[in-house]
Amino acid sequence: MPSFTRRSLVALLAAGSLGLAACSGTPSATPATPAATASDGALKVGIAQIVNHPSLNDLRDGFKEGMAAAGYVEGSDVVYEERNAAGDQTTLTAIASSYATKDLVVAIATPTAQAMIQALPDTPIFFAGVTDPVGAQLVLSLEDPGGNVTGTSDFPPVADQLALIKEILPEAKTIGLLYSSAETNSHIHADLVKEAAPALGLSVQEATVSNSSEVAQAAESLADVDAFFIGTDNTFVSAIESVVQVAEARQIPLVVSDPDSVARGALAAYAVDYRAQGVQTGTMAAAMLTSGGKAGDIPVERAKDLELSVNPGAAQRMGVTLPQAVLDRAEHTIG
Incomplete structure:
Protein backbone atom coordinates (compact mmCIF):
# COMPACT_ATOMS: atom_id res chain seq x y z
CA MET A 1 0.00 0.00 0.00
CA PRO A 156 -8.29 -5.87 2.16
CA PRO A 157 -7.09 -7.74 -0.95
CA VAL A 158 -10.16 -6.51 -2.84
CA ALA A 159 -9.15 -7.58 -6.37
CA ASP A 160 -8.41 -11.10 -5.13
CA GLN A 161 -11.68 -11.22 -3.18
CA LEU A 162 -13.70 -10.30 -6.28
CA ALA A 163 -11.66 -12.71 -8.39
CA LEU A 164 -12.68 -15.44 -5.97
CA ILE A 165 -16.33 -14.64 -6.65
CA LYS A 166 -15.72 -14.95 -10.40
CA GLU A 167 -13.84 -18.21 -9.93
CA ILE A 168 -16.74 -19.68 -7.99
CA LEU A 169 -19.37 -18.11 -10.27
CA PRO A 170 -17.84 -17.53 -13.72
CA GLU A 171 -21.16 -16.25 -15.08
CA ALA A 172 -21.64 -13.68 -12.31
CA LYS A 173 -22.37 -10.18 -13.59
CA THR A 174 -23.65 -8.32 -10.54
CA ILE A 175 -22.60 -8.39 -6.91
CA GLY A 176 -24.63 -7.08 -4.01
CA LEU A 177 -22.39 -4.98 -1.78
CA LEU A 178 -23.62 -4.72 1.81
CA TYR A 179 -22.10 -2.29 4.29
CA SER A 180 -22.74 0.15 7.11
CA SER A 181 -23.11 3.82 6.25
CA ALA A 182 -21.78 4.61 9.73
CA GLU A 183 -18.31 3.04 9.47
CA THR A 184 -15.38 4.79 7.82
CA ASN A 185 -13.65 1.48 7.10
CA SER A 186 -16.74 0.22 5.28
CA HIS A 187 -16.92 3.27 3.00
CA ILE A 188 -13.26 2.80 2.11
CA HIS A 189 -13.71 -0.91 1.38
CA ALA A 190 -16.87 -0.20 -0.65
CA ASP A 191 -15.05 2.36 -2.79
CA LEU A 192 -12.28 -0.16 -3.47
CA VAL A 193 -14.84 -2.76 -4.51
CA LYS A 194 -16.55 -0.35 -6.91
CA GLU A 195 -13.17 0.57 -8.42
CA ALA A 196 -12.03 -3.04 -8.90
CA ALA A 197 -15.29 -4.60 -10.10
CA PRO A 198 -15.37 -3.37 -13.76
CA ALA A 199 -12.04 -5.00 -14.59
CA LEU A 200 -13.61 -8.35 -13.68
CA GLY A 201 -16.78 -7.72 -15.66
CA LEU A 202 -18.82 -7.08 -12.53
CA SER A 203 -21.31 -4.36 -11.76
CA VAL A 204 -22.19 -3.40 -8.20
CA GLN A 205 -25.51 -2.88 -6.48
CA GLU A 206 -25.24 -1.64 -2.92
CA ALA A 207 -27.38 -1.48 0.19
CA THR A 208 -26.35 0.28 3.37
CA VAL A 209 -27.56 0.21 6.96
CA SER A 210 -27.08 2.42 9.99
CA ASN A 211 -27.43 -0.34 12.59
CA SER A 212 -27.63 -4.12 12.82
CA SER A 213 -31.43 -4.25 13.04
CA GLU A 214 -31.54 -3.28 9.32
CA VAL A 215 -29.17 -6.00 8.08
CA ALA A 216 -31.75 -8.56 6.92
CA GLN A 217 -33.85 -5.93 5.16
CA ALA A 218 -30.78 -4.62 3.31
CA ALA A 219 -29.95 -8.10 2.04
CA GLU A 220 -33.56 -8.68 0.99
CA SER A 221 -33.46 -5.46 -1.05
CA LEU A 222 -30.77 -6.93 -3.34
CA ALA A 223 -32.81 -9.82 -4.70
CA ASP A 224 -31.48 -9.70 -8.28
CA VAL A 225 -27.73 -9.96 -7.69
CA ASP A 226 -25.58 -13.00 -8.48
CA ALA A 227 -23.60 -12.89 -5.23
CA PHE A 228 -23.47 -10.99 -1.96
CA PHE A 229 -20.20 -9.45 -0.76
CA ILE A 230 -19.47 -8.06 2.70
CA GLY A 231 -16.18 -6.34 3.47
CA THR A 232 -14.56 -5.47 6.79
CA ASP A 233 -17.81 -4.20 8.24
CA ASN A 234 -18.44 -4.64 11.96
CA THR A 235 -22.18 -4.04 11.76
CA PHE A 236 -22.83 -6.75 9.17
CA VAL A 237 -20.36 -9.21 10.65
CA SER A 238 -21.97 -8.88 14.08
CA ALA A 239 -25.28 -9.93 12.48
CA ILE A 240 -23.98 -12.20 9.70
CA GLU A 241 -26.54 -14.93 10.42
CA SER A 242 -29.29 -12.60 9.16
CA VAL A 243 -27.56 -12.31 5.78
CA VAL A 244 -26.89 -16.06 5.68
CA GLN A 245 -30.62 -16.72 6.05
CA VAL A 246 -31.41 -14.45 3.09
CA ALA A 247 -28.58 -15.95 1.00
CA GLU A 248 -29.85 -19.47 1.56
CA ALA A 249 -33.50 -18.57 0.95
CA ARG A 250 -32.70 -16.64 -2.25
CA GLN A 251 -29.91 -19.01 -3.41
CA ILE A 252 -27.42 -16.14 -3.57
CA PRO A 253 -23.84 -17.07 -2.59
CA LEU A 254 -22.33 -14.97 0.20
CA VAL A 255 -18.59 -14.16 0.10
CA VAL A 256 -17.08 -12.18 2.97
CA SER A 257 -13.85 -10.60 4.24
CA ASP A 258 -14.14 -12.07 7.72
CA PRO A 259 -12.87 -15.67 8.11
CA ASP A 260 -14.95 -16.41 11.20
CA SER A 261 -18.13 -15.60 9.28
CA VAL A 262 -17.49 -18.70 7.15
CA ALA A 263 -17.95 -20.88 10.23
CA ARG A 264 -21.18 -18.95 10.85
CA GLY A 265 -22.61 -19.82 7.44
CA ALA A 266 -20.98 -17.68 4.74
CA LEU A 267 -19.70 -19.43 1.60
CA ALA A 268 -16.07 -18.26 1.50
CA ALA A 269 -13.59 -15.63 2.63
CA TYR A 270 -10.16 -14.58 1.45
CA ALA A 271 -9.07 -12.60 4.43
CA VAL A 272 -6.66 -11.71 7.19
CA ASP A 273 -5.81 -14.16 9.94
CA LEU A 306 -4.00 -13.97 4.28
CA GLU A 307 -6.00 -17.19 4.20
CA LEU A 308 -8.77 -18.75 2.14
CA SER A 309 -11.65 -20.28 4.10
CA VAL A 310 -14.53 -22.17 2.47
CA ASN A 311 -17.74 -23.80 3.61
CA PRO A 312 -18.94 -26.52 1.17
CA GLY A 313 -22.11 -27.04 3.20
CA ALA A 314 -23.01 -23.37 2.87
CA ALA A 315 -22.27 -23.58 -0.86
CA GLN A 316 -24.79 -26.39 -1.21
CA ARG A 317 -27.41 -24.47 0.75
CA MET A 318 -26.82 -21.44 -1.48
CA GLY A 319 -27.13 -23.47 -4.68
CA VAL A 320 -23.53 -23.53 -5.92
CA THR A 321 -20.67 -26.02 -6.11
CA LEU A 322 -17.21 -24.92 -5.07
CA PRO A 323 -14.63 -25.60 -7.82
CA GLN A 324 -12.05 -28.23 -6.92
CA ALA A 325 -9.26 -25.70 -7.46
CA VAL A 326 -10.75 -23.49 -4.73
CA LEU A 327 -11.15 -26.43 -2.36
CA ASP A 328 -7.57 -27.57 -3.01
CA ARG A 329 -5.94 -24.28 -2.02
CA ALA A 330 -8.19 -23.45 0.94
CA GLU A 331 -6.35 -23.25 4.27
CA HIS A 332 -9.61 -23.87 6.13
CA THR A 333 -12.54 -26.04 5.03
CA ILE A 334 -15.57 -25.75 7.31
CA GLY A 335 -18.88 -27.57 7.22
Missing part, protein backbone atom coordinates in the same frame (compact mmCIF):
# COMPACT_ATOMS: atom_id res chain seq x y z
CA PRO A 2 1.57 3.35 -0.99
CA SER A 3 2.15 6.07 1.55
CA PHE A 4 -0.29 8.94 1.79
CA THR A 5 0.44 12.65 1.97
CA ARG A 6 -1.65 15.17 3.88
CA ARG A 7 -3.22 16.21 0.58
CA SER A 8 -4.31 12.66 -0.26
CA LEU A 9 -5.63 12.28 3.27
CA VAL A 10 -7.86 15.31 2.80
CA ALA A 11 -9.08 13.92 -0.52
CA LEU A 12 -9.92 10.59 1.04
CA LEU A 13 -11.84 12.21 3.86
CA ALA A 14 -13.74 14.43 1.46
CA ALA A 15 -14.73 11.41 -0.62
CA GLY A 16 -16.68 9.60 2.07
CA SER A 17 -18.53 9.90 5.32
CA LEU A 18 -16.58 9.55 8.56
CA GLY A 19 -19.46 8.33 10.72
CA LEU A 20 -19.02 5.81 13.54
CA ALA A 21 -20.65 2.42 13.89
CA ALA A 22 -23.89 2.17 15.83
CA CYS A 23 -25.21 -1.37 16.14
CA SER A 24 -28.34 -1.02 18.25
CA GLY A 25 -29.21 -4.68 17.81
CA THR A 26 -26.10 -5.92 19.61
CA PRO A 27 -26.00 -7.05 23.23
CA SER A 28 -25.48 -4.48 25.98
CA ALA A 29 -21.97 -3.21 26.57
CA THR A 30 -19.73 -5.31 28.73
CA PRO A 31 -18.53 -3.93 32.06
CA ALA A 32 -14.86 -3.58 32.76
CA THR A 33 -13.09 -6.84 33.47
CA PRO A 34 -11.98 -7.11 37.10
CA ALA A 35 -8.37 -6.07 37.61
CA ALA A 36 -6.11 -9.02 38.31
CA THR A 37 -4.02 -8.96 41.45
CA ALA A 38 -0.63 -7.60 40.47
CA SER A 39 2.32 -5.68 41.79
CA ASP A 40 2.03 -1.90 41.89
CA GLY A 41 4.55 -1.66 39.08
CA ALA A 42 2.51 -3.72 36.61
CA LEU A 43 1.76 -2.16 33.24
CA LYS A 44 -1.89 -1.06 32.99
CA VAL A 45 -3.36 -1.72 29.53
CA GLY A 46 -6.89 -0.90 28.38
CA ILE A 47 -8.36 -2.93 25.51
CA ALA A 48 -11.47 -1.60 23.77
CA GLN A 49 -13.56 -2.92 20.89
CA ILE A 50 -16.65 -1.61 19.15
CA VAL A 51 -18.71 -4.83 19.03
CA ASN A 52 -18.42 -8.49 19.93
CA HIS A 53 -17.63 -10.83 17.05
CA PRO A 54 -15.05 -13.58 16.65
CA SER A 55 -12.52 -11.73 14.50
CA LEU A 56 -12.36 -8.76 16.86
CA ASN A 57 -12.08 -11.16 19.79
CA ASP A 58 -9.20 -12.88 17.98
CA LEU A 59 -7.43 -9.53 17.66
CA ARG A 60 -7.82 -8.96 21.40
CA ASP A 61 -6.61 -12.43 22.38
CA GLY A 62 -3.79 -12.32 19.84
CA PHE A 63 -2.55 -9.01 21.25
CA LYS A 64 -2.28 -10.53 24.71
CA GLU A 65 -0.53 -13.57 23.21
CA GLY A 66 2.02 -11.35 21.48
CA MET A 67 2.71 -9.47 24.70
CA ALA A 68 3.07 -12.73 26.62
CA ALA A 69 5.54 -14.07 24.06
CA ALA A 70 7.64 -10.94 24.65
CA GLY A 71 7.73 -11.63 28.39
CA TYR A 72 4.77 -9.61 29.71
CA VAL A 73 3.06 -12.03 32.08
CA GLU A 74 -0.59 -11.21 32.73
CA GLY A 75 -1.25 -10.57 36.40
CA SER A 76 2.34 -9.77 37.31
CA ASP A 77 3.91 -7.69 34.53
CA VAL A 78 0.69 -6.43 32.92
CA VAL A 79 -2.95 -6.02 33.92
CA TYR A 80 -5.60 -5.77 31.20
CA GLU A 81 -8.97 -4.04 31.41
CA GLU A 82 -11.20 -5.16 28.52
CA ARG A 83 -14.30 -3.23 27.46
CA ASN A 84 -16.81 -3.73 24.64
CA ALA A 85 -19.11 -0.90 23.53
CA ALA A 86 -21.70 -3.20 21.89
CA GLY A 87 -21.90 -0.79 18.95
CA ASP A 88 -22.93 2.20 21.05
CA GLN A 89 -20.96 5.40 20.39
CA THR A 90 -21.82 6.98 23.74
CA THR A 91 -20.51 3.92 25.54
CA LEU A 92 -17.38 3.91 23.38
CA THR A 93 -16.70 7.54 24.30
CA ALA A 94 -17.13 6.73 27.99
CA ILE A 95 -14.72 3.82 27.69
CA ALA A 96 -12.15 6.09 26.07
CA SER A 97 -12.42 8.63 28.89
CA SER A 98 -12.09 5.91 31.52
CA TYR A 99 -8.77 4.81 30.02
CA ALA A 100 -7.02 8.14 30.66
CA THR A 101 -4.87 6.63 33.42
CA LYS A 102 -3.72 3.60 31.42
CA ASP A 103 -0.10 3.15 30.37
CA LEU A 104 -1.16 1.88 26.94
CA VAL A 105 -4.45 1.42 25.09
CA VAL A 106 -5.37 -1.13 22.42
CA ALA A 107 -8.11 0.03 20.01
CA ILE A 108 -9.74 -2.76 18.03
CA ALA A 109 -11.41 -1.71 14.74
CA THR A 110 -11.64 1.72 13.14
CA PRO A 111 -14.49 3.31 15.16
CA THR A 112 -12.76 2.32 18.38
CA ALA A 113 -9.46 3.82 17.28
CA GLN A 114 -11.15 7.08 16.31
CA ALA A 115 -12.75 7.38 19.74
CA MET A 116 -9.58 6.51 21.65
CA ILE A 117 -7.44 8.97 19.70
CA GLN A 118 -9.90 11.80 20.23
CA ALA A 119 -10.05 11.24 24.00
CA LEU A 120 -6.45 10.21 24.76
CA PRO A 121 -3.92 12.57 23.17
CA ASP A 122 -1.06 11.56 25.46
CA THR A 123 -1.57 7.81 25.93
CA PRO A 124 0.24 5.38 23.59
CA ILE A 125 -2.43 3.77 21.39
CA PHE A 126 -2.01 0.64 19.28
CA PHE A 127 -4.85 -0.09 16.87
CA ALA A 128 -5.65 -3.39 15.17
CA GLY A 129 -8.17 -4.39 12.51
CA VAL A 130 -8.18 -0.94 10.88
CA THR A 131 -8.77 -0.95 7.13
CA ASP A 132 -7.19 2.37 6.15
CA PRO A 133 -5.51 4.25 9.02
CA VAL A 134 -4.77 7.25 6.80
CA GLY A 135 -8.24 7.51 5.32
CA ALA A 136 -9.75 7.24 8.79
CA GLN A 137 -7.52 10.13 9.94
CA LEU A 138 -5.75 8.03 12.55
CA VAL A 139 -2.20 8.64 11.25
CA LEU A 140 -0.48 11.06 8.89
CA SER A 141 1.16 8.27 6.92
CA LEU A 142 1.88 4.58 7.27
CA GLU A 143 5.63 5.14 7.41
CA ASP A 144 5.50 8.03 9.90
CA PRO A 145 2.21 7.89 11.87
CA GLY A 146 2.97 10.85 14.15
CA GLY A 147 1.41 11.63 17.49
CA ASN A 148 0.84 8.82 19.96
CA VAL A 149 -0.60 6.21 17.61
CA THR A 150 0.42 3.23 15.48
CA GLY A 151 -0.77 -0.33 14.88
CA THR A 152 -1.74 -2.84 12.21
CA SER A 153 -4.02 -2.64 9.20
CA ASP A 154 -6.24 -5.32 7.69
CA PHE A 155 -6.32 -3.48 4.36
CA TYR A 274 -7.03 -11.91 12.75
CA ARG A 275 -5.45 -13.89 15.57
CA ALA A 276 -2.08 -13.55 13.84
CA GLN A 277 -2.66 -9.81 13.34
CA GLY A 278 -3.38 -9.46 17.05
CA VAL A 279 -0.09 -11.20 17.85
CA GLN A 280 1.66 -8.88 15.39
CA THR A 281 0.19 -5.84 17.15
CA GLY A 282 1.16 -7.14 20.59
CA THR A 283 4.70 -7.75 19.39
CA MET A 284 4.90 -4.14 18.16
CA ALA A 285 3.65 -2.79 21.48
CA ALA A 286 6.10 -4.92 23.47
CA ALA A 287 8.98 -3.71 21.30
CA MET A 288 8.04 -0.07 21.98
CA LEU A 289 7.82 -0.69 25.71
CA THR A 290 11.22 -2.37 25.71
CA SER A 291 12.90 0.36 23.69
CA GLY A 292 11.23 3.27 25.44
CA GLY A 293 10.29 4.83 22.12
CA LYS A 294 7.10 6.58 20.97
CA ALA A 295 4.16 4.86 19.29
CA GLY A 296 3.93 7.54 16.62
CA ASP A 297 7.49 6.85 15.48
CA ILE A 298 6.71 3.19 14.66
CA PRO A 299 5.50 2.55 11.10
CA VAL A 300 2.05 1.02 10.70
CA GLU A 301 2.27 -2.62 9.61
CA ARG A 302 -0.01 -4.47 7.21
CA ALA A 303 -1.37 -7.86 8.24
CA LYS A 304 1.08 -10.52 7.11
CA ASP A 305 -1.18 -13.56 6.81
